[in-house]
Structure formats: C-alpha cells, structure tokens
Amino acid sequence: MMLNKEIFVEDPTKKSIPNLGVAKVGEPTDDAGWAVLEYELKSFVCEGAYAQGLDRILSSYVGQAGSSQPAAWVSGFYGSGKSHLVRVLEYLWRDLELADGSTARGLVRTPQPVTDVLRELSTIGSRNGGLWSAAGTLGAGAGSVRLGFLSIILGAAGLPTDLAPARCVMWLQDEGLFETVQADIANRGLDWEMVLENMYVSELGEAILAAKPGWAASPDMAREQIHNQFPQPEDISLSETIKTVEHVLRQVSDTVGKLPCALVVLDEMQQFINEDPDRAQQVQLLVEACSSGFDGLLMIVATGQAALQTTAVLQKLIDRFAIQVQLSDTDVDAVIREVVLRKRPESVPALELVLEKQAGEIDRQLGGAVIAPSASDEKYLIPDYPLLPSRRRFWEHVLRSVDKAGKAGQLRSQLRVVHEASRVVADSPVGTVVPADFIYDEKSADMLQTGVLLREIEQLIKGERSQGPEGELRSRVLALVFLISQLSREGFADTGVRATEQHIADLLVDDLSGAGPRLRAEVPKVLEQLHAESKLLKVDEEYFLQTQAGQEWAKDFRNRRASFLSDSTRVSHARDSAFRDAMTRVVPRSRQHGLSKTPRNVENSFSDVEPKVDVSIPVWVRTGWDLAEKQFTDLASSGSTDSPLIFVYLPKVDADALAGALADLAAAEETLATRPRPNTDEGVSALKAMESTREMARQKVAGHVSDVLRQSTVAQSGGNRIAESDLSKALATAADRSIDRLYPKFREGDHTGWATVWARAVEGNENCLEAVNHKGPTASHPVCKAILSAVGPAGTSGNDLRKKFESPEYGWPRDAVHAGLAALVLATELNAEENGLPVSARQLKPNAIGKLIFRRETKVVPLGVRLAVQQVLTESGIAVERNEEAAACGLLLQRLSDLAGAAGGAPPLPAPPSTEFLDPLKGLKGNELISSVHDHREAIRTAVVEWRTASTLKQDRLANFSKAQRLVAHLPGDGEHIADQLRSVQDNRQLLQSPDPVAPIILAAAEVLRTALNAQLSRYNQAVAEALAHLAGDDSWGAMSGGQQEELLSKYELALVVTPALGTADQVLAALESRPVSSWNDRIDAVDAQLGRLREAAARLLEPTAFKIIPPNATLKSELEVEEYIDRLRNQMLDELQQHKSLIV
Structure with missing residues (x-):
C-alpha cells in the first residue's frame, strides 16, 4: 500500500519551509538567515510572470545602460511573491556567493532568456565598477523619502544607516583615519556602533583628536566639532542625496573612477506612500534624479500591491516607473505546485488510478x-x-x-x-x-x-x-x-x-x-x-x-496579578530589572583621568560573585534582599585598600509595597497585550481604565526605586564610605578615587604634549621630548625608560607594548606609548621592523605601530661609516635621510635582488648573476646591517653598475631576437645554416654578448629572403604581362571601353605587382608576413585561370545572349573519328547559332 508521502518528490514530513512563506529583502545577518536565503533561491519558480518580470527588468537595464534608466514597479496582491521576486532579483544581479561556494545564479533555475541577459549584465559590470545592489523599505527614514532611501544605500555599503554617523565614517575613511579611530574606541572598551549612535556625547571626538592632532582645540571642542561637521538632519535636499549616493557608489566600486552597475530595491513602496500625495511627489523626484544620473548605471525597482494605474496618487509615478510587472493567481498556483506539491513521475500512474476509481466522490x-x-x-x-x-x-x-x-x-x-x-x-x-x-x-x-x-x-x-x-x-x-x-x-x-x-x-x-x-x-x-x-x-x-459576551477586564487583571505575586522568581526578576535600569542611569559611564583626560569606563555588576577587575572600574551592587547591611559593611571592609572595586548597597525599603507595584504593572501590561481590541463603548472604557492602571503602577515602581536609591550606601574597597549629597555624586567621587588605585603609575605618562612629541619625532627632530618638558637623554624619560625595559631580547611587538602600558598599572594614553616609541627609534635606542624590513622614525604610522617589532640597538655606527653608506645608497638610486640608513639599507638589498633578476633570464638570456655575496647581509638589522653594507660597499657598487647595464641592454636585444626568429621562420631550405646560428645563440645563452650576435643573423636572413621575394615577384609579373599581351589580341577585349577593362582587371586581380620596399630587414619581414615566399607559386599558377574567367566575362558583357558551348568528351583513335567528331561539333555550333547571336567555346 503506497502512502501519500511516497508520491512527493520531497517527503513533506522531512521538509520544512524555512521562511514560513514570508520573504524579506536585505542581507542575511545570521546562519538561519543564510539558510532561508538558500531555500528562497532554490525554491524560486522562475516561470510565468516571475520569469517575464525578471527578463523585462534586466533587459531594460542592459538596453539602457549608459543612458537614462527607467525604474520598475512590481505589483500584485499581498503575499503574491513580490518580495520574493525582488529579493531573488537582487542576488541574481550581483550573483551572491553563499558559504558553501554556491552562487545565486547557480541555485536559481532561470530560463535561457534570463540567463542570457544576466550574462550581458555581468559583461557591462566588468566594463564599469562591478555589480552592486541594495534593498530595504523607505520606512527606515522616519517619514523622509530621501533619508529612507539613503538609509538603504548606506546600510548595503556597510555604513551606519543614519546619515550623520555615516557621513562621519565616510569622512574618516577619506581622511585615512577610520582604522585608527575605530581601534582607539575598541581599546577604550567601547562598542563602536554604540559610540556612533551617541557620537555627539561619546568619546568619538577624543579618538578623532588623538588620530588627527589639531583637528580641535580640546576634547569638548572635538565633540562640538562633530556636532557642527556632522549634524543629524531632519531631512536632506535632493542634490545632497544624489551626491551622497554617488560618494557611496564610488566607495563600493571595483574600479577606481568608475561607477558600479547598481540596483536599488524599494520593497513595500505603496505601503510607504499610502495616500500621501506629498510622499508620492518626493518619490517621483527622487526616482527621476536617480534614473537620469549615475552614468545611466543605477536602476530602482519598487513593489506595491496595486498597479500604478489603480489609484490617483500612484498614477503620478507612471512616467517614472516605465517598466511594470504584474503578478497573478496563476503564478502563485504554479509556485505551490512546484515547491510543495510536486510529484514523483513514477508515482503518477498509481495516483491517477486511485483518483479515477474515486471520481464519483470527487465530483459530488x-x-x-x-x-x-x-x-x-x-x-x-x-x-x-x-x-x-x-x-x-x-x-x-x-x-x-x-x-x-x-x-x-x-x-x-x-x-x-x-x-x-x-x-x-x-x-x-x-x-x-x-x-x-x-x-x-x-x-x-x-x-x-x-x-x-x-x-x-x-x-x-x-x-x-x-x-x-x-x-x-x-x-x-x-x-x-x-x-x-x-x-x-x-x-x-x-x-x-x-x-x-x-x-x-x-x-x-x-x-x-x-x-x-x-x-x-x-x-x-x-x-x-x-x-x-x-x-x-x-x-x-x-x-x-451562537456567541456570548467577553470576559471582564478586571477579572483578567486580578487573576494575572495574583499569579505574579505567587511566583517569587518573577517578583525577584522584575525587582532586579527595575534596580538595574535605575543604576544604569545613575552610574557614570566613564570618567576623564588626569591632564590628558584619558577616558576610564565604569561598569555595573549585579552578580552574586565579586566582579573581576580589568580595565574598567567595577561597581558591585548588592541589595537588602540579598544580604543585611552589616554583611555588606563586612564585605566592603574585607577588600584591599588598593583595589578599585566600588561597593553599592541598596537597602530593603517598603518591600511589600514595591512587590505590589511591580505586580500591578506586570498584570496591567499582560492584560493590555493579550486581550483583543474592544469595539464597544464598555470595552473601550475598560481599556482606558487598564491603561491608567498601568501608568499609575509604573509611577509607583519608579517612586519606590527612588526611595531605595536615596538611602543607598557607597563604599570603596577597604570599607571607606563616600559621603555626598546624592548617589550620583558619591559614585563619581568613588570612581575618581578608584581610577587612581587602578592606575598608580599613570602620572608618569600623563601629559598633553605627547601628540607634539610624535609629530616632531616622525619629522626627525631629535629634541622632540621637549614638548613634555624633558631635555635629557631620550632613554632617561620615565616613559621611554619603561618602554626600553619592557622590550625583550628577541624583540617585542607594538601591540604587546601598547597592551602593557595602556593597561593597569600604567594606563597611559596611546599617544604617550606611540610617541615614546618614535622618540626611541629616532634616537637609535630601538629599531623597528615590519615583516623583517626596517622601519625608520619617519616611516612610522600610528595605525601600523601594533604590527611592528621593536628591538633594542646594541651596535654603535661611527659618523664616517654612516656617510660612506649614504653615498652607496645614493649611487644605487635610494634616497636616505639622517638616522634612516638602516631602513634604506633594507631597501638596497631588495633593489640589488631586483637588479640581479633583471640582468638575466631564460634562454637566450644569460642566467641571472649570483647574489651570494649578499647572503650574509640578509639576516642583519639596524646598525649591524649598516656596518655590513659598509664592508661590502665596493662589491655593491660594481654589481649596481654591471647589472643596471645588462638590464638596459636586455630589452633591445630581446626585441631583435624576436625579429630574427620571425625572419628565420620564412627561410627556404638553403637558409638552414642561418637558423642554426640563431639556435646556437639561444642554446648557449649568448644574447647579451658583445658584439651583438643577433644583428648579423638578421642581415643574412633578410638578404636571402629579399632575393627570394624579388625572384617570385619577377616571375609573377612576367606571367601577368604575357596574359595581358594575349588579352590585347582578343577582339572582345578591344571592343570594351577603358572603364570596363579596368573593372574586369580589378575584379579578377590581373595586374602587375609593384615591388614593395625591401631595403631593410623590417621591410622584408613586413612583406613576408603580408604574403610568404611560398604563396607566390600558387598566385603565379592561377594567372591562366584568371585570364580565362576574365575573357569569358568580357564576352558575356559584350554579348548578353552569348551561349557557351562545352565540347563533348571523346576518345579518338583514327583520322576518320577525328573528322566525324569535328563534323558533329560543327553541326552543334551551327544549330546553336540559329538561336543565339554569339557562342563562347
């Protein structure tokens, strides 16, 4: 007995619909989203209106690329698959690659026309800036069409969706500051996205100021500068919108200077416009500007339930959305039958038999x-x-x-x-x-x-x-x-x-x-x-x-309130949540430390376990519901007086009243959330009463929580209590004291002049530390001394050094660590390396410090040695500044390696010269490398001159060798000895020898080939001359006009050839590549046939009715047979003359 599940292509008990039938445009954000996307691509039925819609949209774009791009409108009833269609279109557009290597175009079964137009789209993309797309709904712009549109564009480009932070990020990227500022924010323990959301009051200004000294006068001015430079607009002009979109498109382009082929999908456009004519007007202007701009490479596709002709508001958009796609019930049925109900072919006969037997039941x-x-x-x-x-x-x-x-x-x-x-x-x-x-x-x-x-x-x-x-x-x-x-x-x-x-x-x-x-x-x-x-x-x-009236609201509320109070876990959770929200508002998120105003984070902890101390100041909140006040006092007193931990005690005040207020709030919220919306006067009144109950309960909870916070206690680790007028001030005082406990050595590096030290050090100013009031040796400054002591024998990375000195017990500003390192490199107390190559003080970049390895310098190089090495570097074409010889010597080794490679190559070139004498230098760094270069300076000078000469000669010689090869390829058999000479040059790698071994080979080959060409041309012209002489005696030829003769001679290519210029080898080669020597034999042999065709054409031209007689084939063995054959041919010719004016034999 066959079961239903056995007739389906996919067993419904094992198959699921990941997206529950609801497609949403936009990029997946997690594994589940990617699984849904893969399902949507695989299950997309590209038939009917879906296939026609894709073809119309894509074909229109391909046909209009480079000119004005009309927008497309996809309509259909709610749930007809509009979002699914445009989502598939977006990923087909840029052929999205999934994690397993499959691509959108590989997963979607598209008909051939769609496949072909997608291929054309990729070709256009490769000629421009690639393929790019964005998708979303305009609702993201909080009512503004242009801001909503930009939100979609910005989000797809990986930028913040709000315009102000997005402009800030793009400015940072344009200025080359983005990575530095983002790293700074991360090192402060802050969330980048949260900082951007609150950029007017966050540490972003300080981070920018640290990365771009002088951008503002102070951190406070920096925040004001952010507000002024990147304001949050309520709306934006159309011209600014277009400029911003172009800026984004140029950032995401694959090719500098070109825009990508861009698709923007605006889902649920009709829902956004609703019946608002003003919104429709804004959409119309926006689409018009996009269609006519961006080099004709941006297309907009929008969706709506209704066709544009169906409402007065949407009719205004008809001219802008010239491409219209309408989905129907038929297409939906096809999708369901393909995706859910598809049957196995082999099971269909059995199913047909069953349904035929039950036709009576079905039909009734x-x-x-x-x-x-x-x-x-x-x-x-x-x-x-x-x-x-x-x-x-x-x-x-x-x-x-x-x-x-x-x-x-x-x-x-x-x-x-x-x-x-x-x-x-x-x-x-x-x-x-x-x-x-x-x-x-x-x-x-x-x-x-x-x-x-x-x-x-x-x-x-x-x-x-x-x-x-x-x-x-x-x-x-x-x-x-x-x-x-x-x-x-x-x-x-x-x-x-x-x-x-x-x-x-x-x-x-x-x-x-x-x-x-x-x-x-x-x-x-x-x-x-x-x-x-x-x-x-x-x-x-x-x-x-038949129906009855609904339950009473009050009864529902009482039942829910009683249920809440009977559940101690819910009461405790709600109380803790209320305290946590209140403390979040009271505890300062960060404090500024020292003259440099280095930010220090402050974090709440409600854990039962003492929080660990890291780089933030922990505030450990305990409540009277967890322990008595004496227990709290003992707990705080038992802590170390060096610990930065802050203790906060929230006493148990009016516990029952607080629980009752929390119960009222929870019950009211649940009742309002779960009951259907009333449509009677009594029901509406009950609803409003419950809303009032909820608000009163919310106020009661807030009041009780405030009472608890007013009676709270703040203490430092060790038991010292903080006496202030309110909890907020007490926490600020405690935080400042705890910061000093956490960073006891901070004062050594606390100065506002470190940015100046850095700037002077990378300019080569050896007195750079004067900016922090230090005039002694570089290594004697406390910061530099500490850094030197932290650098290990095998070297230490910039990341490790920053981590050490930015963390407790130091907590120095990053500017101080960077500037100290730069000053030590400039003073040759340290040398810096990146990927094994030396980096000078002038080459230091803030965003690259972490990747560098710093080593202590042990060898001293006299001034005379440095000057001699500078001369070698200059002769080698390498510019060098004072105290930067080590980095320049690293470049010298690479330059010598490149010159050696360029001085030789594959046969016929000689092998590249040996660089073994440089091997001892390759493992050296800093001053040791400078000294070794000085020791090898004469060998280096010689190598530079010889290898540079060989490299220059190489290009000309290779070009001549190629010419010789092409000439030798045309040589006849008697020129084999010349080919042997060229092979000898290659086999023995003699190309760069002096004198040039290839030049005589070219001359010899050209001479042989010139003689052969002249001989062939002479033979051809002789054959043509004889043919022309024979033609001159032809009566038909003589009867033709000069123009007719020239036309026939040109048509049948019967003319003397003018001998081409063959004076140089290049001219000989050009003539041979136009027509090789051997090809002239065929041309000479064809002269007679050309003459025959020309004569026949001439006769036909003069006698339009001329008839061609072809004598019959015959084998004649006697004089009689010859006479008889001639008689038969004569009679045939006479018969034909009766009907034709002339004959051609």
Missing part, C-alpha cells in the same frame, strides 16, 4: 455551489493532490474572508497551509485527501489575534474536541460552520457554499474510498444534537453559531 463535492467541481479541474487533480480543486477554491475564499487587513494573500499563506496540510496526510494511504476543516486549525491562532474568531467560539470548538471520538466530529462540524459563516454572500463573491448537512459532510471527507457514506450518515445527527444544545441556530437548512 459541494454540489450546487459556484466552486463545485468542473470539467476544467481534471488537469489539476494530480498537481493539486492531496487537495481537491474544489477545496482549494474553498480555502482561497476563506483566507480572503477571514483576513480583514487584506494580508492573507495567496502565496504567503497558502505555501504554509498547503505544506502543513500535506504533512497531515503524509502517512495515510494514497486516496486520503486533506479535509476542508484543516484550514481552521491552521489559522485559528491568527483569527483569534485579529478578532475574527471570538474567544468564546474558539473555546466552544476546542472544548468539544476533548470529549472523545464523537466530540472530535462535533468540533470539526462547528469549525466548518464558523468558516462557512465567514464567506461572502454578496454578488459575484458568493461561493454558493452553505452550512448544510450536504456541504458540511462533503468538506469533512478525507478518505475518498469510504468516509463519504459514513459522514453523510453521522453529520445530520451531530448537527441536530448541537442544535438541541443551543450551540447552533438552524435557519431553514442552514446552521449558524
């Missing part, structure tokens, strides 16, 4: 109704199974009726519903179909939420189901009565389905082979029982549900 369904079975259902029986076509239509009408907001939709709801329906009957035998009441169970939660299904009716239906097998049928009958009651009875919308015994029984049938007769006997009895129990009202032959 819903007799008399408009949606009853019809002849046209035949072709859909197999594709729609296990749904009967009549029930499929019933479901469609029910979904539309119960969805008062117009969101039930076809594709979105039906994908989900049909999939679940298939799962329900998957383990049943073939012939078991989905009963119509299944839609109630699937949509009851939604109907309850929207108020279509009243709670009392739901409870009635649900209650019957718990009464055993008979109750199950009673519940199903009630569910169908409810669903049928929702169907429209007006005009053409009337389905003709009624809650009668017949129709209810028809809709309940699942097993086509036997359930029908049983149900048609049982359903009437059940309906009569329900009618007798007053659960159904009978009018004529139809049945209707």
Whole structure:
C-alpha cells in the first residue's frame, strides 16, 4: 500500500519551509538567515510572470545602460511573491556567493532568456565598477523619502544607516583615519556602533583628536566639532542625496573612477506612500534624479500591491516607473505546485488510478455551489493532490474572508497551509485527501489575534474536541460552520457554499474510498444534537453559531496579578530589572583621568560573585534582599585598600509595597497585550481604565526605586564610605578615587604634549621630548625608560607594548606609548621592523605601530661609516635621510635582488648573476646591517653598475631576437645554416654578448629572403604581362571601353605587382608576413585561370545572349573519328547559332 508521502518528490514530513512563506529583502545577518536565503533561491519558480518580470527588468537595464534608466514597479496582491521576486532579483544581479561556494545564479533555475541577459549584465559590470545592489523599505527614514532611501544605500555599503554617523565614517575613511579611530574606541572598551549612535556625547571626538592632532582645540571642542561637521538632519535636499549616493557608489566600486552597475530595491513602496500625495511627489523626484544620473548605471525597482494605474496618487509615478510587472493567481498556483506539491513521475500512474476509481466522490463535492467541481479541474487533480480543486477554491475564499487587513494573500499563506496540510496526510494511504476543516486549525491562532474568531467560539470548538471520538466530529462540524459563516454572500463573491448537512459532510471527507457514506450518515445527527444544545441556530437548512459576551477586564487583571505575586522568581526578576535600569542611569559611564583626560569606563555588576577587575572600574551592587547591611559593611571592609572595586548597597525599603507595584504593572501590561481590541463603548472604557492602571503602577515602581536609591550606601574597597549629597555624586567621587588605585603609575605618562612629541619625532627632530618638558637623554624619560625595559631580547611587538602600558598599572594614553616609541627609534635606542624590513622614525604610522617589532640597538655606527653608506645608497638610486640608513639599507638589498633578476633570464638570456655575496647581509638589522653594507660597499657598487647595464641592454636585444626568429621562420631550405646560428645563440645563452650576435643573423636572413621575394615577384609579373599581351589580341577585349577593362582587371586581380620596399630587414619581414615566399607559386599558377574567367566575362558583357558551348568528351583513335567528331561539333555550333547571336567555346 503506497502512502501519500511516497508520491512527493520531497517527503513533506522531512521538509520544512524555512521562511514560513514570508520573504524579506536585505542581507542575511545570521546562519538561519543564510539558510532561508538558500531555500528562497532554490525554491524560486522562475516561470510565468516571475520569469517575464525578471527578463523585462534586466533587459531594460542592459538596453539602457549608459543612458537614462527607467525604474520598475512590481505589483500584485499581498503575499503574491513580490518580495520574493525582488529579493531573488537582487542576488541574481550581483550573483551572491553563499558559504558553501554556491552562487545565486547557480541555485536559481532561470530560463535561457534570463540567463542570457544576466550574462550581458555581468559583461557591462566588468566594463564599469562591478555589480552592486541594495534593498530595504523607505520606512527606515522616519517619514523622509530621501533619508529612507539613503538609509538603504548606506546600510548595503556597510555604513551606519543614519546619515550623520555615516557621513562621519565616510569622512574618516577619506581622511585615512577610520582604522585608527575605530581601534582607539575598541581599546577604550567601547562598542563602536554604540559610540556612533551617541557620537555627539561619546568619546568619538577624543579618538578623532588623538588620530588627527589639531583637528580641535580640546576634547569638548572635538565633540562640538562633530556636532557642527556632522549634524543629524531632519531631512536632506535632493542634490545632497544624489551626491551622497554617488560618494557611496564610488566607495563600493571595483574600479577606481568608475561607477558600479547598481540596483536599488524599494520593497513595500505603496505601503510607504499610502495616500500621501506629498510622499508620492518626493518619490517621483527622487526616482527621476536617480534614473537620469549615475552614468545611466543605477536602476530602482519598487513593489506595491496595486498597479500604478489603480489609484490617483500612484498614477503620478507612471512616467517614472516605465517598466511594470504584474503578478497573478496563476503564478502563485504554479509556485505551490512546484515547491510543495510536486510529484514523483513514477508515482503518477498509481495516483491517477486511485483518483479515477474515486471520481464519483470527487465530483459530488459541494454540489450546487459556484466552486463545485468542473470539467476544467481534471488537469489539476494530480498537481493539486492531496487537495481537491474544489477545496482549494474553498480555502482561497476563506483566507480572503477571514483576513480583514487584506494580508492573507495567496502565496504567503497558502505555501504554509498547503505544506502543513500535506504533512497531515503524509502517512495515510494514497486516496486520503486533506479535509476542508484543516484550514481552521491552521489559522485559528491568527483569527483569534485579529478578532475574527471570538474567544468564546474558539473555546466552544476546542472544548468539544476533548470529549472523545464523537466530540472530535462535533468540533470539526462547528469549525466548518464558523468558516462557512465567514464567506461572502454578496454578488459575484458568493461561493454558493452553505452550512448544510450536504456541504458540511462533503468538506469533512478525507478518505475518498469510504468516509463519504459514513459522514453523510453521522453529520445530520451531530448537527441536530448541537442544535438541541443551543450551540447552533438552524435557519431553514442552514446552521449558524451562537456567541456570548467577553470576559471582564478586571477579572483578567486580578487573576494575572495574583499569579505574579505567587511566583517569587518573577517578583525577584522584575525587582532586579527595575534596580538595574535605575543604576544604569545613575552610574557614570566613564570618567576623564588626569591632564590628558584619558577616558576610564565604569561598569555595573549585579552578580552574586565579586566582579573581576580589568580595565574598567567595577561597581558591585548588592541589595537588602540579598544580604543585611552589616554583611555588606563586612564585605566592603574585607577588600584591599588598593583595589578599585566600588561597593553599592541598596537597602530593603517598603518591600511589600514595591512587590505590589511591580505586580500591578506586570498584570496591567499582560492584560493590555493579550486581550483583543474592544469595539464597544464598555470595552473601550475598560481599556482606558487598564491603561491608567498601568501608568499609575509604573509611577509607583519608579517612586519606590527612588526611595531605595536615596538611602543607598557607597563604599570603596577597604570599607571607606563616600559621603555626598546624592548617589550620583558619591559614585563619581568613588570612581575618581578608584581610577587612581587602578592606575598608580599613570602620572608618569600623563601629559598633553605627547601628540607634539610624535609629530616632531616622525619629522626627525631629535629634541622632540621637549614638548613634555624633558631635555635629557631620550632613554632617561620615565616613559621611554619603561618602554626600553619592557622590550625583550628577541624583540617585542607594538601591540604587546601598547597592551602593557595602556593597561593597569600604567594606563597611559596611546599617544604617550606611540610617541615614546618614535622618540626611541629616532634616537637609535630601538629599531623597528615590519615583516623583517626596517622601519625608520619617519616611516612610522600610528595605525601600523601594533604590527611592528621593536628591538633594542646594541651596535654603535661611527659618523664616517654612516656617510660612506649614504653615498652607496645614493649611487644605487635610494634616497636616505639622517638616522634612516638602516631602513634604506633594507631597501638596497631588495633593489640589488631586483637588479640581479633583471640582468638575466631564460634562454637566450644569460642566467641571472649570483647574489651570494649578499647572503650574509640578509639576516642583519639596524646598525649591524649598516656596518655590513659598509664592508661590502665596493662589491655593491660594481654589481649596481654591471647589472643596471645588462638590464638596459636586455630589452633591445630581446626585441631583435624576436625579429630574427620571425625572419628565420620564412627561410627556404638553403637558409638552414642561418637558423642554426640563431639556435646556437639561444642554446648557449649568448644574447647579451658583445658584439651583438643577433644583428648579423638578421642581415643574412633578410638578404636571402629579399632575393627570394624579388625572384617570385619577377616571375609573377612576367606571367601577368604575357596574359595581358594575349588579352590585347582578343577582339572582345578591344571592343570594351577603358572603364570596363579596368573593372574586369580589378575584379579578377590581373595586374602587375609593384615591388614593395625591401631595403631593410623590417621591410622584408613586413612583406613576408603580408604574403610568404611560398604563396607566390600558387598566385603565379592561377594567372591562366584568371585570364580565362576574365575573357569569358568580357564576352558575356559584350554579348548578353552569348551561349557557351562545352565540347563533348571523346576518345579518338583514327583520322576518320577525328573528322566525324569535328563534323558533329560543327553541326552543334551551327544549330546553336540559329538561336543565339554569339557562342563562347
């Protein structure tokens, strides 16, 4: 016995719909989102209007690329797949690659026209700045069309979606400061995105000022500068919008100076515009500007439920959205049949046999109704199974009726519903179909939420189901009565389905082979029982549900309040949450430390375990609900007086009153959140009363929490209590003291002049430390001394040094660490390396310090040695500044290696010269490298001169060798000795020898080939001359005009050839590559044939009626046979002359 699940291509019990039938535009943000995207690409049915829509949009773009780009409008009823279509379009556009290496274009089965136009799109992208796309809804702009549009563009480019922080980030990127500032923020322990969101009051200004000294006069001025330079606009002009978009497009472009082929998808555009003509006008202007700008490479695609012609507001957009795609019911049905109901081909015959046997039961369904079975259902029986076509239509009408907001939709709801329906009957035998009441169970939660299904009716239906097998049928009958009651009875919308015994029984049938007769006997009895129990009202032959009033709001509130108070865990959680929110507002997020105003973070902790001390000041909050005040005092006193830990005690004040206020708030919020929106005067009044209760409870909670905070205690580790007028001031004082405890050595590096030290050091100013009031040796400054002592024998990275001195116990500003390192490198106390190459003080960059390795310098180099090395470097073409010889010597070694490689190569070039004498220098650094270069200076000078000369000679010699090869390739057999000479040059790698070994080979080859060419030209011209002489005696030729003769001679290429210039080897080679020597033989042999064709053409030209006689083939063995053959030919010619004016033989 075959089961239903065995007939599907994909077993519905093992398959799921990841996106639940709801597609959302935009980039996935987690693994689940990527899985949904992969499913949406694989399941996209590119047929019908979906395929036509993709083809129209893409073809329009390809055809208009470089000129004005019309926008596209995709419309269709809610849930018709508009978002799915444009999401697939976006990823097909840029051929998104997934984690497993698959691509959008590889996952979507596109018809050939779409595949071809996508290939054309990629070609256009490769000629410009690549392919790029963005997608979203304009709602992100808080009402502003232009800000919403920019939000989508910015987000797709990886920028903040708010314009002000996005402009700030783009400015940082343009200035080359982005990575430095972002690293600074991270080192402060702050979240980058949070800092950008609060950039007017955050540490961002300080970070920018640290990366760009002089940008503002102080950190406070820096924050003001951010506010002035990057204000948050309520709106933005159209011209500024276009400039910003172009700025972003140039940043994301694959090719500098070119814009990418860009697609912008604006989903739910109609929902955004609504009926607002002002918004429509703004959209119109924005789309017009985008369509005519950006070098014709940006296209906008928007979606809406309605076509543009259907509303007065949308009609204004018709001219801008010239490409219009309309999705229909037919396309939705195709998607469902392909994605959910697709059958295995080998199972179809068995299914057909079962359905044929049950044709009577199928055809009698819903007799008399408009949606009853019809002849046209035949072709859909197999594709729609296990749904009967009549029930499929019933479901469609029910979904539309119960969805008062117009969101039930076809594709979105039906994908989900049909999939679940298939799962329900998957383990049943073939012939078991989905009963119509299944839609109630699937949509009851939604109907309850929207108020279509009243709670009392739901409870009635649900209650019957718990009464055993008979109750199950009673519940199903009630569910169908409810669903049928929702169907429209007006005009053409009337389905003709009624809650009668017949129709209810028809809709309940699942097993086509036997359930029908049983149900048609049982359903009437059940309906009569329900009618007798007053659960159904009978009018004529139809049945209707009866309802009661809803529950009282106050009763619901009391029940929820009691439930909350009885749950101690909920009370404790709500209380802790209230305290945590209040402390977050009171505890300072950061404090400024010292003259340099270095920011120090302050963090709350509500843990039962003492928080660990890291780089932030911990504030450990304990409450009277956890421990008594004496226990708190003992806990604080037991801590070390050196610890920066701050203790806060929140006493237990009016505990019962606080719990009651929290219970009132929770119960009111739950009641308002869970009850349906009332539509009666009594219901609205109850709603408002509950909202007032919620607000009063919220105020009570806030008051009780404030009372607790007013009576709180703040203490330093060790027990010292902080006495201030309020908790906020006490916490600020405690934080400042704890900062000094955490960073006891901070004062050694606390100065405002470190940025100046850095600037002077990278300029080569050896007195750079005077900016921090230090005039002694560099190594004697406390910061420099500490850094030197921290550098290990094998060297230490900049990251490790920064980490050490920015962390407790030092906590120095990063400027101080960077400037100290720069001063030590300049003083040759340290040398810096990157990837093994030396880095001078002038080459230091703040954002690269972390990657450098710093080593202490041990060798002293005299001034005379430095000067000699500088001379060698200058002769080698390397510029060098004072105290930067080590870095320049590193460049010298690379320069010598490059010169050696350029001085030789593959045969016929000699092998590159040996650089073994440089090997001892390659492992050296700093002063040791300088000394070694000095020791090898003469060998280096010699190598530079010789290798540079060979490199210069190499290019000309290679060009001549190539010319010789091309000439030798044309040599006849008697020139083999010349080819042998060229091979000898290659085999023996003699190309750079002096004198040039290739020049005589070129001359010799050119001489042989010149002689051969002249001989061939002479033979050809002789043959042509003889042909022309023969032609001159032809009567037909003589009768032609000069113009006719020239035309025929040109057509049949019968003319003397002017000998080309063959004076130089280049001219000989050009003549040979135009026509090789050997090809002239064929041309000479063809002269006679050309002459014959020319004569024949001449005769025809003069005698239009001339007839060509072809003498018959014959084998003649005697004089008699010859005479007879001639007579026959003569008679044939005379006969033809009777009909033609002339003959051609």
